[in-house]
Amino acid sequence: MFFALLLMNCSGKSTNDKIRIVATTGMIGDVLASCLDTQAIVQVLMKPGVDPHLYKATAGDVSLLLNADIIVHNGLHLEGKMGEVLKKLSSKKVVIAMSDQLPKHQLRMIDGAHDPHLWFDVALWTTSLQGVLKQIQRHHQTLIERSGARISNYVQKLHALDRHVDSTIAMIPKKRRILITAHDAFGYFGRAYDIQVIGLQGMSTLSDFGINDLMRIGDLIIQNNVRSIFVEMSIAPRSMQALLHNVRSRGGAVNIGGNLYADALDSPNTKAGTYIGMFEHNVSTIQKALQ
Template identity: 45%
Template sequence: MRKQPSSVKRLLLAVLFLSMGLLLLSGCGNKSESETASGALKLTTTIGMINDVAREIGGEHVEVTGLMGPGVDPHLYKASQGDIKKLEDADLILYSGLHLEGKMTEMFEKMSKSKRVVAVTKNIPEEKLREADGAHDPHVWFDVSLWMNAAETIRDTLIEADPTNKAAYQSNAEAYLANLKELDDYARAQIDTIPKEGRVMVTAHDAFGYFGAAYDIEVVGLQGISTASEYGSKDVIALRDMLVERKIKAVFVESSVPKKSIEAVIEGAKSNGHDVVIGGELFSDAMGKEGTIEGTYIGMVRHNVDTIVNALK
């Protein structure tokens, strides 16, 4: 007959098996945690232009979630419950500021009391900001030199939030800022090829004021700096008359603004004996689709420059 183990041995065996089970569970738990938590800084951004810069400078050390995709108008955007969850889960929130995001600005101000929330335009000198419609024009990314300032603010914010990876952020930013300087030079040189008398770009809303000032081209918008502002028949008539009087051949539509406003101006000019064509689609408050050249800030600006030059030159 087999000898039965003593009660002491049975207790020791039970403790051993229990310890092994806990170790296995602990190991599985750690594996799962390492798979789901990358250790990257979690960022939530508003417009695509900020999203792109944050990814370029943050690199592998950040996980970036954007709220506003292609064709989205930030002036009229309303945060969904899903957006609020993304904002609450973020380690850092980056938004444009200068009231580009409209009523969302109030939400960001409240969230700033409990987490790091930064307006990327905060360090742009006030004297360089354009005044329009009684407020600062928020479309600063159309002057590449001003957007370089915003990129530096993003770099410094990442370093402050994650000093361990300071060297990587500095290195990435240095390379990206060099690319932006090259872009700034490219825009200036290309617009300069348009004859002076033909440097007039007409758009749906006044988003390109910084672009016009930086690269020496006259910009006329049907609506004000915000698409939330209304335009009326008087605005359409005034713009129509300008096109006819100055014999302007092309106008531009925007990816994030309905075409009907510009189409009304074109029809008005045609009824007055002057043909105007749509010179192309520009990206103003939103970039192109992700995965395309126009889905990056640099690609978006190059697309706009080339489209304007091809239509007006």
């Protein structure tokens, strides 16, 4: 122990053989920590419940990033306000994007831009994760060798989650499979698990919504007798309350079906603090409210 501390002081780094990985979002941090041996220290930049579209790196974040051996981010402008920081770091550090691991044709396009919310298709997220692990292996071969059993065990869990999500959403009658949320985070989810998805705000929470959006989605709720709409944890609920009010003022009946995790996990020691736990929460909430 004393020796380890001594090493830390002399080198200015943490213990000599630890590999520091900094992930921007909780979804990335959790899947990496689940796969990697304790030789890697995985730290997450954005705290639980933080909206990545609006997030700006603090001075503390920059020093964390500068001390990292590897930085893993989502890409496709999810971290919209960190673009410059990540670009600068990529000349000094190993910077890996989850989205770069996928062929372009698997990415969703909306209004000429790629949809960044990849983690909502479990199979796609698994492929991204495996690609990132391969990139890490190029720099830290023994870490990936040591992690072999953990990786295959976790990938099995992800495959099981994918099947669970698919069969749970399939329980909802087809005509009621309409998921209305605060922003367009669930496009990949809809494509993968066969449920129509509508977001009040656009693909980024930077865009706002207007009365036209309220009327258009309000009409759709009334015409399809949609029972429930959903609040997103990382976005203030006012948008969905406005929609609720719009529909009810026109005689429609709709309620809030529950809270969904969209762009952030919950605190690490809670069920939805893991990628798998977050997904299970969302899918069970959606299925109960819409079925």
